[in-house]
Amino acid sequence: MRSFRRRPLTAGAAVIAISVAAGQSAMPQDDKGFGIGQRVSEAELQLWNIDVGIDGAGLPPGEGSVQAGKAIYETKCVACHGAEGLGQPMDRLAGGQGTLKSAKPVKTIGSYWPYATTVFDYVRRAMPLDRPQSLSPDEVYALTAYLLHLNGIVESNAIMNAQTLPMVRMPNRAAFRSDPRPDAANSACQTDCR
Amino acid sequence: MSSRGTIVYGGSDASDEVHDVIREENFLVEAHGKEPRLVGRRAVLRTALGAGGVAAFAARGDAWAEAGPNTVIGLQDWMTTPGRGTGSAPYGLPSHFESAVVRSLTEHTPTDLSAWSFTPLDRLTGIITPNGLVYERHHAGIPDIDPKKHRLAIHGLVERPLVLTMDDLLRLPAVSRIYFLECAGNGYTEVVQMPRSRTAQFSHGLLSCCEWTGIPLGTILDEAGVRPEARWILAEGADAAAMARSIPIEKALDDTLVVYAQNGEMLRPEQGYPIRLLVPGWEGNLSIKWLRRLELGAQPWHTRDETSKYTDLMPDGTVRQFTFVMEAKSVITRPSGGHHLRAHGFHEISGLAWSGRGRVTAVDVSTDGGRTWHRARLDEPVLSKALTRFRSPWRWDGAAALLQSRAIDETGYVQPTREQLIAVRGTNSEDHFNAIHTWRVSENGEVSNALIQA
Known part of the structure; x- marks a missing residue:
């Protein structure tokens, strides 16, 4: 079951492996595998390829300031996220630093998020909820700058762009760990267990 | 678990008004030694509702109890009148008597655009969820x-x-x-x-x-x-x-x-x-x-x-981060919260077990809050990373009972208790929670959510 194929199979090998797995007779092999689908260029995928890496890969040209972001936020975001990102009815976006070990942790961009690039990625792909992907790159940079400023992470005169954003160090970055599970041990005790 | 443990009961989901509901709030039981004792209770009876919205589980009991066998064993309209035509439902639907078996939306989100609805596990059987x-x-x-x-x-x-x-x-x-x-x-x-x-x-x-x-x-x-x-x-x-x-x-x-x-x-x-x-x-x-x-x-x-x-x-x-796998877990779906046992004697306990690490190899069932366990029967097929249906016979003597199930998977992992899980993870994390769950059957047969706290 666990065939961790670390390297790509050749097209011909792929055909054989799949045929065996599916219980089918061997199919004609050629250099093109199944020959399904059309080749596509990165330029053709431009409208869909909106992800941003933590190294800044995928960030578009453009830039935005804290002040410009404040103006956009107060027009397009405040109804759901509250004044200055304090939340209600939707997620709180600012504050909460120092609360994560308490009984009532306040998880925000500033207190919780490990990477600033994620702010740009998420706002561009999914916000505002009623009109996603309606914001220009400049607007997304500006909103990102404003949200980082609300959390005390960048100065009020900060400009966010493809060079500056990946340089932003998030306060909670070092808290993130990989999955250590299984982490809780029980026994299959049958009698007199408690 | 200390001998001074406290058992807290409670539960309500206001959106679910399907059958007779006993809401138990601030319902406290103290465990002295190993015998749970009722110390306080406030029950609110809500009425039943609507047209045909009664689960078969309860409906069957109602028919015998309220109508009596002489009324049930008689000529009904559907025996003396032809039914609706073949093909009258090109895409068939469940009987309208099952109209209460539906997904229910959470009340915990401010918008239905980003929200979730729940599968009615307590009204389904087998391992396949209808689409x-x-x-x-x-x-x-x-x-x-x-x-x-x-x-x-x-x-x-x-x-x-x-x-x-x-x-x-x-x-x-x-x-x-x-x-x-x-x-x-x-x-x-x-x-x-x-x-x-x-x-x-x-x-x-x-x-x-x-x-x-x-x-x-x-x-x-x-x-x-x-x-x-x-x-x-x-x-x-x-x-x-x-x-x-x-x-x-x-x-x-x-x-x-x-x-x-x-x-x-x-x-x-x-x-x-x-x-x-x-x-x-x-x-x-x-x-x-x-x-x-x-x-x-x-x-x-x-x-x-x-x-x-x-x-x-x-x-x-x-x-x-990247806590991908859903660890072994199980839940008794029948009887479960909101159900009502209407007779003493035999009742099959049935539920679901699953593991994101592979096959479920065993499920144990307890009717005394985890003091003793009995191995359940697993319905075939038992498939890797699929739901597995378990069944366990039980004779209910009319005393209050605490029902639990515990899954074990092919890696040897045993589903943990709530105390074990919270001891490691605390309560600030709500995801990936796979603890043993407890249902309480009261003396009058009502089943409710129970929390056993150390």
């Missing part, structure tokens, strides 16, 4: 996608970036597999929330299981030619959330599928029509619905839903 009852979790509503206009792009660290149409995908060699799908947050109401969920639908219903049909993701990736440096895949949906998650290449090539059908028919819109990813045994959010794009990369993207969400905050302030 219309599969739980939902959407982040920007349910898109209405024209399959003729839908495309799947594969690019990034591949030799041949490709775009596939639905016609292309349907030509490829397909497989059908039965896998469960469970939201990372399934059971979030059982960590600290009060009141607790009244029924198994609300306590465990972010869980479903279908036969999925589609193409091994490895087949599609081989078609594009994965470059050796590719370690992660970004999977992205065509919905308005453009939901995106990073998935390790090993899992993508192991058992991940790109599926277009569930339980024999094309995917429902709520489940990703026309195609979705299906990542077996791992948190449901990874099984990206309305799949439009797969990008291969050398490292994860750290998207919003794998940093801000779907991560686990520990008591020391550290955060567990």
Whole structure:
């Protein structure tokens, strides 16, 4: 079951492996595998390829300031996220630093998020909820700058762009760990267990 | 568990007004030694409702109790009058007497665009979830996608970036597999929330299981030619959330599928029509619905839903990330919260067990709050990363009982108690909660959610 194929199979090998797995007779092999689908260029995928890496890969040209972001936020975001990102009815976006070990942790961009690039990625792909992907790159940079400023992470005169954003160090970055599970041990005790 | 343990009962989900409801609030029992003792109780009786909205479980008892056998064994209208015509329901629906068996929406979100609805596990049997009852979790509503206009792009660290149409995908060699799908947050109401969920639908219903049909993701990736440096895949949906998650290449090539059908028919819109990813045994959010794009990369993207969400905050302030696998878990679905045992004597205890690490090898059932356990019978088939149905005979003597189930999987992992889990993880993390669950059967046969606290 666990065939961790670390390297790509050749097209011909792929055909054989799949045929065996599916219980089918061997199919004609050629250099093109199944020959399904059309080749596509990165330029053709431009409208869909909106992800941003933590190294800044995928960030578009453009830039935005804290002040410009404040103006956009107060027009397009405040109804759901509250004044200055304090939340209600939707997620709180600012504050909460120092609360994560308490009984009532306040998880925000500033207190919780490990990477600033994620702010740009998420706002561009999914916000505002009623009109996603309606914001220009400049607007997304500006909103990102404003949200980082609300959390005390960048100065009020900060400009966010493809060079500056990946340089932003998030306060909670070092808290993130990989999955250590299984982490809780029980026994299959049958009698007199408690 | 100390001899001075306290058992707290409670539960309500106001949206579920299906059958007679006994709401028990601030319901406290102290355990002195090993005998639970009732110390306080306030019960509120709500009335039954509507037309035919009674679960078969309760309805059968009602018929005998209220109508009596002489009335039931008689000539009914349906015996003396022809029924409706063949083909009068081109797409058939359940009997209207089952109209209460529906998904129920959470009350915990401010918008139904980003919300979730629960599968009525307490009213289903077997291991397969009917398509219309599969739980939902959407982040920007349910898109209405024209399959003729839908495309799947594969690019990034591949030799041949490709775009596939639905016609292309349907030509490829397909497989059908039965896998469960469970939201990372399934059971979030059982960590600290009060009141607790009244029924198994609300306590465990972010869980479903279908036969999925589609193409091994490895087949599609081989078609594009994965470059050796590719370690992660970004999977992205065509919905308005453009939901995106990073998935390790090993899992993508192991058992991940790109599926277009569930339980024999094309995917429902709520489940990703026309195609979705299906990542077996791992948190449901990874099984990206309305799949439009797969990008291969050398490292994860750290998207919003794998940093801000779907991560686990520990008591020391550290955060567990990429906690993908859904660990072994089980729940008794019958009898369960909201049910009402109307007779002493024999009752079969039945429920579901599952593990994201493989097969369930055993399920134990306790009727005394975890002091003694009995091995349950597992219904065939018992499949890896699928729901497994367990059954255990029980004679109810009329005394209060605390029902629990405990799953063990093929890795030897034993489903932990709530105390064991919280001792490690605290209560600030609501995801991936897989603790043993307790239902209390009261002396009058009502079943409610119970919390045993150390």
